[in-house]
Amino acid sequence: MRVVGSVPLAAQPGARWLYNTGAQVLGVLVARAAGRPLPELLAERLLDPLGMVDTGFHVPPDRLGRFGRQWLGADVYDEVDGQWARPPAFPDAASGLVSTVADLHAFATSLRAAPQADMLTAQGGAHDEEGREGWGLGIGVLLADLPDGRHAGSYGWDGGLGSTWWTDPVTDTVAILLTTDAWTSPQPTPVFTDFWTAAFAR
Template sequence: MTPQQAATKQPAAPQTPPLPQAKPESLGLSPLRLQRMSDAFKREIDKGTLPGATVMVARRGQIGWFEALGRQNPATSAPMAQNSIFRIFSMTKPIVSVGIMMLIEDGHFLLSDAVAKFIPEFADQKVGVEHNGKLDLVPLKRAMTVQDLLRHTSGITYDHTGNSLVQQLYQQSRLRSRKISNAEHAALVASLPLMCQPGAEWNYSRSTDILGRIIEVVSGKTLSAFLTERILAPLQMAETAFHTGPENAGRLAEPFLIDPWNGEKVQLFNMLEQPVMESGGGGLVSTTMDYARFCQMLLNGGVLDGNRLIGRKTLELMASDHLAPDVKVDSPLMPAGHGFGLGFAVRTHQGMAPFPGSLGQFFWSGVAGTFFWIDPAENMFAVFMMQGPGQREYIRTLLRDLVYAAVE
């Protein structure tokens, strides 16, 4: 190679190092039962329920099963690959929640601090109470806190989880735009009334988007720059970002254009388009192995490859139930026998839920069908990736049934 060629040669794209692998039986996982799991997902693909998926099961620090099934994109014949790229939507939330807790560990603020301390527009918020078909605006009984944002007791909502008068205001706003900044988005949320008093109810919401803005205010960096510096680069999650480059156009996992169950059109964002808004609640794209590295760090108590990201006791706090008995919970997203921590749902009862698991297990998922859980009791995690929004709840339960059936 000439000096001129050396000078113009582009550096190789960073690669995500794989986690170590082992035979399932050496990890206390039944190969026969994992094969049955694989066969079950192949049946779903053959039925046309989902185009394709990746499934990973890891235990005792090693991957016991990692498989790509079906098609990456229903419009092409390209098979799903282990390094296919997915919109992980709300699986962004645990990453951003870890980022917030890192700033708390750095001493920048407290969980009990008011959100208005960082975003002054929240100081003037009111609660919208429906009365005779109209909204009465009433003052806050107490300030919304950072802890409220993390556990979704802020009173903020999502426009797609219901059709209350407050949610109708959300629907009429520009909140879904990817062309507004995180600062503009936060100010817009602050200009709208809350669904309830802070601390009164669990409402899945845009709260984690507001956490993303707090990260920007406190760190002085964009959310993507902070996440890359403090989480993604240390974990070597080389392919997790708010968009991906044109060189990866052939690796994008896509959904059916029409949902196979309800016949509705499926529209997901373009992963090649760089958004203005870096949504802390749902904007990241990632690969199965990238997210597996995040999961292994969580399972290890905050450390991976000797690199500690977050303290063990801080992570224990995050993976504990933070919902008081008087907090109203009425959502299909919160299964029976579960509570919610600081960025994750947490299993609080061995029974009650219609699927197996362990006490202390914590998890979350994405609206397009991605899903993960961490099971400290079994020293195990699982990552599942697909782009099938309409099938996500069925597949989450199916996956739990199949994986736990394989645990020896």
């Protein structure tokens, strides 16, 4: 944190959003404030209460048989006994969790059932209205309707290792797709666009 704190600001707080960095720093700060490792804190405050028994920063040995090899195009990106088979040196709050459809559904359902939160409204400066998602709203929040059927106000996340979860409050729909094919670019493949259309276009 000392090194991060010594780096000049890229922008004034609230004026710009940077991918990953804020969540990584937040994970460290939350763990320090609680005086406990981030994996323990997440389990106690979020995962255990929601019954998310298969979500964590690694896959335990007795569950590796349910875990798939990761692909990047035609090449193996990570083996079953690779990076997710052991606890990480740094539990990364930005991109470090492994989960299942059932656990993600429990998480999405809890958000869908929660009262409207002011934290999803703008807390800082203007957001990038040109982008597909409202990255500056804390998570991916759509700022406009999309051709695939998702409405403005839909929220979720696309994971670089081949996952997508979206909730559309207009149609009260939760859709989750987990694959073993990592994204090769920021643009979704037909597998994902077809999935979103099938789930949300009505």
